[in-house]
Amino acid sequence: MFKHYLKISFRNLAQQKVLTGINILGLSIGIACFSLFLLYAVNEFSYDRFHTKADRIYRIIEWWEGEGREPGGSGSISTPVAPAMKKDFPDVEYAVRTTDRGCLARVNDHVFHTSITFADADFFNIFSFPLIRGDVHTALKDPGHLVVTREKALTLFGTTDVVGKTIQIKIDTAYKPFTISAVAENIPANSSKSFQLLGNFEHLANTEMVKQSSNNWHMTIGIDAFVLLKQESRLATDHKRLALFRKKYAEEEIQDRKELKKGKGKKDQQQAVQSGIRLQPLRDIHMNPQVEGGADPKNIWILITIAAAVLLIACINFTTLAIGRSAGRAKEIGVRKVMGSERKQLIVQFLSESFLLSVLSAVTGLILACVLLPLFNQLAGRQLYFSFSRFPELMWLLGGLTLLVGLLAGSYPALVLSSFNPVEVLKRKIRVGGSNLFTRSLVTLQFVLSIGLIISTIVILQQIAFMRSKNIGFNKENVVMINTQRVDAKRIYPLYKQAIQSNTGIMDITAGEMGLGSGEGQMGRGYRNYKEEISGVIEYPGDYNFLNALGMQLVAGRYFDPAIASDTMSAVIVNEELVHTVLGTTTANALGKTINTAKGNNPPKTIIGISRNFNFEDLTHQVRPQLFSRPANLEPARIYVRLQAGDPAAKLALLSNAWKKLVPDAPFEYNFVDEKFDLFYKSEERWSTIAGWAGGISIFLACLGLFGLAALAAVNRTKEIGIRKVMGATVTQVAGLLSKDFIKLITIALVIASPPAWYFMNNWLQSYAWRINITWWVFGLAGLFSLLVAVTTISIQAIKAAMANPVNSLRTE
Amino acid sequence: MIKIRDLEKIYRTEEVETVALNKISIDVKEGEFVAIMGPSGCGKSTLLNILGLLDDPDTGSFLFNNIEVANFNERKRAELRKHNIGFVFQSFNLIDELTVFENVELPLIYTGVKSVDRKKRVEEVLDKMQIMHRRNHYPQQLSGGQQQRVAVARAVVNNPKLILADEPTGNLDSSNGNEVMTLLTDLNEQGTTIIMVTHSEHDARYSHRIIRMLDGQTVLENIMV
Ligand SMILES: Nc1ncnc2c1ncn2[C@@H]1O[C@H](COP(=O)(O)OP(=O)(O)OP(=O)(O)O)[C@@H](O)[C@H]1O
Ligand SMILES: [Mg+2]
Numbered sequence A: 001m002f003k004h005y006l007k008i009s010f011r012n013l014a015q016q017k018v019l020t021g022i023n024i025l026g027l028s029i030g031i032a033c034f035s036l037f038l039l040y041a042v043n044e045f046s047y048d049r050f051h052t053k054a055d056r057i058y059r060i061i062e063w064w065e066g067e068g069r070e071p072g073g074s075g076s077i078s079t080p081v082a083p084a085m086k087k088d089f090p091d092v093e094y095a096v097r098t099t100d101r102g103c104l105a106r107v108n109d110h111v112f113h114t115s116i117t118f119a120d121a122d123f124f125n126i127f128s129f130p131l132i133r134g135d136v137h138t139a140l141k142d143p144g145h146l147v148v149t150r151e152k153a154l155t156l157f158g159t160t161d162v163v164g165k166t167i168q169i170k171i172d173t174a175y176k177p178f179t180i181s182a183v184a185e186n187i188p189a190n191s192s193k194s195f196q197l198l199g200n201f202e203h204l205a206n207t208e209m210v211k212q213s214s215n216n217w218h219m220t221i222g223i224d225a226f227v228l229l230k231q232e233s234r235l236a237t238d239h240k241r242l243a244l245f246r247k248k249y250a251e252e253e254i255q256d257r258k259e260l261k262k263g264k265g266k267k268d269q270q271q272a273v274q275s276g277i278r279l280q281p282l283r284d285i286h287m288n289p290q291v292e293g294g295a296d297p298k299n300i301w302i303l304i305t306i307a308a309a310v311l312l313i314a315c316i317n318f319t320t321l322a323i324g325r326s327a328g329r330a331k332e333i334g335v336r337k338v339m340g341s342e343r344k345q346l347i348v349q350f351l352s353e354s355f356l357l358s359v360l361s362a363v364t365g366l367i368l369a370c371v372l373l374p375l376f377n378q379l380a381g382r383q384l385y386f387s388f389s390r391f392p393e394l395m396w397l398l399g400g401l402t403l404l405v406g407l408l409a410g411s412y413p414a415l416v417l418s419s420f421n422p423v424e425v426l427k428r429k430i431r432v433g434g435s436n437l438f439t440r441s442l443v444t445l446q447f448v449l450s451i452g453l454i455i456s457t458i459v460i461l462q463q464i465a466f467m468r469s470k471n472i473g474f475n476k477e478n479v480v481m482i483n484t485q486r487v488d489a490k491r492i493y494p495l496y497k498q499a500i501q502s503n504t505g506i507m508d509i510t511a512g513e514m515g516l517g518s519g520e521g522q523m524g525r526g527y528r529n530y531k532e533e534i535s536g537v538i539e540y541p542g543d544y545n546f547l548n549a550l551g552m553q554l555v556a557g558r559y560f561d562p563a564i565a566s567d568t569m570s571a572v573i574v575n576e577e578l579v580h581t582v583l584g585t586t587t588a589n590a591l592g593k594t595i596n597t598a599k600g601n602n603p604p605k606t607i608i609g610i611s612r613n614f615n616f617e618d619l620t621h622q623v624r625p626q627l628f629s630r631p632a633n634l635e636p637a638r639i640y641v642r643l644q645a646g647d648p649a650a651k652l653a654l655l656s657n658a659w660k661k662l663v664p665d666a667p668f669e670y671n672f673v674d675e676k677f678d679l680f681y682k683s684e685e686r687w688s689t690i691a692g693w694a695g696g697i698s699i700f701l702a703c704l705g706l707f708g709l710a711a712l713a714a715v716n717r718t719k720e721i722g723i724r725k726v727m728g729a730t731v732t733q734v735a736g737l738l739s740k741d742f743i744k745l746i747t748i749a750l751v752i753a754s755p756p757a758w759y760f761m762n763n764w765l766q767s768y769a770w771r772i773n774i775t776w777w778v779f780g781l782a783g784l785f786s787l788l789v790a791v792t793t794i795s796i797q798a799i800k801a802a803m804a805n806p807v808n809s810l811r812t813e
Numbered sequence B: 001m002i003k004i005r006d007l008e009k010i011y012r013t014e015e016v017e018t019v020a021l022n023k024i025s026i027d028v029k030e031g032e033f034v035a036i037m038g039p040s041g042c043g044k045s046t047l048l049n050i051l052g053l054l055d056d057p058d059t060g061s062f063l064f065n066n067i068e069v070a071n072f073n074e075r076k077r078a079e080l081r082k083h084n085i086g087f088v089f090q091s092f093n094l095i096d097e098l099t100v101f102e103n104v105e106l107p108l109i110y111t112g113v114k115s116v117d118r119k120k121r122v123e124e125v126l127d128k129m130q131i132m133h134r135r136n137h138y139p140q141q142l143s144g145g146q147q148q149r150v151a152v153a154r155a156v157v158n159n160p161k162l163i164l165a166d167e168p169t170g171n172l173d174s175s176n177g178n179e180v181m182t183l184l185t186d187l188n189e190q191g192t193t194i195i196m197v198t199h200s201e202h203d204a205r206y207s208h209r210i211i212r213m214l215d216g217q218t219v220l221e222n223i224m225v
Helices: A002-015 A017-045 A081-088 A150-157 A208-213 A239-262 A266-270 A297-324 A326-338 A343-380 A392-418 A422-426 A437-469 A489-501 A546-550 A576-583 A649-662 A673-716 A718-726 A731-765 A776-803 A806-811 B044-051 B074-084 B100-110 B115-128 B144-156 B174-189
Strands: A057-066 A069-074 A092-107 A110-119 A131-133 A145-149 A166-170 A175-184 A197-200 A224-229 A273-281 A479-483 A506-512 A524-529 A532-541 A554-557 A571-575 A594-597 A605-611 A626-629 A638-643 A670-672 B002-012 B017-028 B033-037 B059-064 B085-088 B162-166 B193-197 B209-214 B217-223
Touching: A002 A017, A002 A343, A017 A297, A017 A343, A017 A392, A017 A673, A057 A081, A081 A092, A081 A224, A081 A239, A145 A150, A145 A166, A150 A175, A166 A197, A239 A273, A297 A326, A297 A343, A297 A392, A297 A437, A297 A673, A326 A343, A326 A392, A326 A422, A326 A673, A326 B100, A343 A392, A343 A673, A343 B074, A437 A673, A437 A731, A437 A776, A479 A649, A479 A673, A489 A506, A489 A638, A489 A649, A506 A546, A546 A638, A571 A576, A576 A605, A576 A626, A605 A626, A670 A673, A673 A718, A673 A731, A673 A776, A718 A776, A731 A776, B002 B044, B017 B044, B017 B217, B033 B044, B033 B174, B044 B162, B044 B193, B074 B085, B085 B144, B100 B115, B100 B144, B115 B144, B144 B162, B144 B174, B162 B174, B174 B193
Parallel strands: A110 A197, A145 A175, A532 A626, A571 A605, B033 B193, B033 B209, B085 B162, B162 B193
Antiparallel strands: A057 A069, A057 A224, A057 A273, A092 A110, A092 A166, A092 A224, A131 A175, A145 A197, A166 A175, A479 A638, A479 A670, A506 A638, A524 A532, A524 A594, A554 A605, A571 A626, A594 A605, B002 B017, B002 B059, B209 B217
């Protein structure tokens, strides 16, 4: 029996080449999209699971919760915490600190900038990063040891046979030799902990920063710490023990806080924030948005939903086309029933047809997905590949998906077709026109989804364009920002300035301790005005001309002046926001006022100028209070050079040459400030690309379905068209007759899609402090576009049918 | 074999009620060859569909081999039908997507006959109907007479006790028509009960008995000699 079904299914598919082609093309595109997103999701949820002890590894985090604050945590932990935990808790088998640093490295005579990770020696006792050379027990035994990854070994030496070789690395001021003790396999893409070069944490012990912080429980210097708990330990959920531990060491800090609170008003006391140490499961790190750096699983679900929508559209094609073709199959169904087929058997037959189709589509879909994978990886920023051994769950997920697609696409046609009354279909009584309310609703649904995606794409693109072009309050064009973090910048900066300033094309030069744009850090200290402590003031220590060189404007007062000695000691320029929120006064009154730092006994600062607010963060943020100073002891981390507008190539060459002459042992690293600002919108761009692709694919699939439906409508109405033509209808009238129905459906779809699309996109826009308003023409544009594509598709069929000779079409009866 | 009493079938549409069968009573014995005649619209096909368990009556009793089947559900009717009844239609009703062989094989598939047995049985029947040489052709490649021979082959392949034929010669010329009538007569002589609807007095003469219908009722019965 099954063989019979299979044979008939194949023959049916082979006979209806166009429909089968449409179905397989559509379904395989849908399945390809879905499996790519599925792979992405599986990869995201598989983060860090490859460690054999993953269920016992925890990251030590700082956790805050309290009224008026979303609970949240940070993986950055102060230096002494991890060793103290190992000492105090018998449940802790191992504890390691890790930290990533940028450094200069030298192999033979080749100098390059690289990142290096330092970790305590027990690193490999906790994590399962396999070594291809060397031994996990001794890899980090010595402070001079260095583990490199296979990839890094190959780029540096061209071989993985590098144990015993030396790399010179400059952490603070001088190069020190490191001996390669082991080579690690490349870090898997789904690892949240990764390294290229791995050194022993002890090596950092002598650096100024670590020395300062090694007994300080309040200071963080970018250290992550992990513990391996013993099998039966319940420390991770025992917040009481962790609190006691914290109290024991950080008693004085807690004391400090209490005193501070006494001085504050009632309002602040209510908002008291509790902080404490928690243990976060390793496998939770990648997907917990509550802890800094964790991705939001919501985004993955959005992606899966979009992919599911695309797949649904493809499934709908199958359903509507199968129903549309039912007229042609009515006789077959009738005869089969007369011959003794039960309804159940017919259902099985039709389902096996759709399963066959979904299996074929799954195969082509997977091939398509593999072909598209590199493109997708670029979009997703991941290195994914289909591997059933790495993701065994993919196997049954994809298998299940194929079954589901077959069921989803085939069940309605199976139910409808099998219910035909044999007496009536054999008498040709049943009007199986191929478009009942249900299939019309399905077609409408397809266009609702497609139009929704198109509207979203347009809105995201508009918002990106708006953010890009918004005047953010300073002149970010043509500014080159040179990284001077790894060089003796205090000495280099004046020399470099001298070397380049007289050249044509160089408009202005300045320097700051902070960079501008995406990926640049921010420095914020608490400031105190009279009694109140205000945190979140962003500081920009820079050269005298920092503000004017970058084109930031003053609304009152003056810029820093090298001629006024006190400017380097006690003068600050603040922005309007600081005047309003911190000082609570007007710009006119703020000039000449003083503010104090919250900690330390620094002299009070006098406000000499007030700058106009400018956006230094991405536009999801309002402008925050900001403070500029000109420290006597300026240590520039960035040199800013404003170039004349025009082709920057020659000027960049000039900057680079001057740099090499001055600092031969460090690479010339630069960015354009405007590009750094554009980077803020990378995620928006990704979303617009995803929504755009999904929208494009959906509309394509929906039109593919329309194409088939229009063809079927033409076939099913052959006789009607013939008679109409004999009665004198023109080609346009007949084509219009066939298109009218579909155009109505698309218009309805636009009406249905618009409110939810508006709602979702408006919601999305709320996260931007600066945003566009969604205008009505967005909907018009999306609708018009869909209509245009759809009408073109239908017309091809409608005109073909209308042009046919009526004599031929009447003879088919 | 068939005993119907006061059978009623009424078609209701929005405006009109059509009484297709009006308290009709008929008996057919095993081995009989009965022809049903009457003007168009008198309910012949409706009766045949009910006799063939394709449709159910509104009221009345229908004993098929002494089993009351008037209130059988669809599944039970299909079960009974596929083992006992063969059909021949005016418009052949072969499945265009299947070959001659596969069309004839179909009833055997639904009664669950094994593949080897099916092959043997189908070949036997095709041989008897003299269309073996066309076994791999599709229906569109055959003449009307050949198609109807295939349909008859399909109707008898299961060795049904009863064959229902609704104007089997309606679409055929007289020589092809006679051929089909001969086939049916042969089958009847081998013991198959046949009930045939026809408009042709000529064809009706092949039967043992003619039931004449008018407005959903029997009005006359002619016994042939
Ligand atoms: N599905 C239906 N819905 C409504 N009325 C029907 C239906 N099927 C048959 N009828 C009506 O029932 C009556 C009997 O129809 P039936 O098909 O049995 O006639 P018939 O004797 O076979 O005619 P013909 O010789 O033309 O084939 C007719 O009046 C017909 O219009
Ligand atoms: Mg009839």
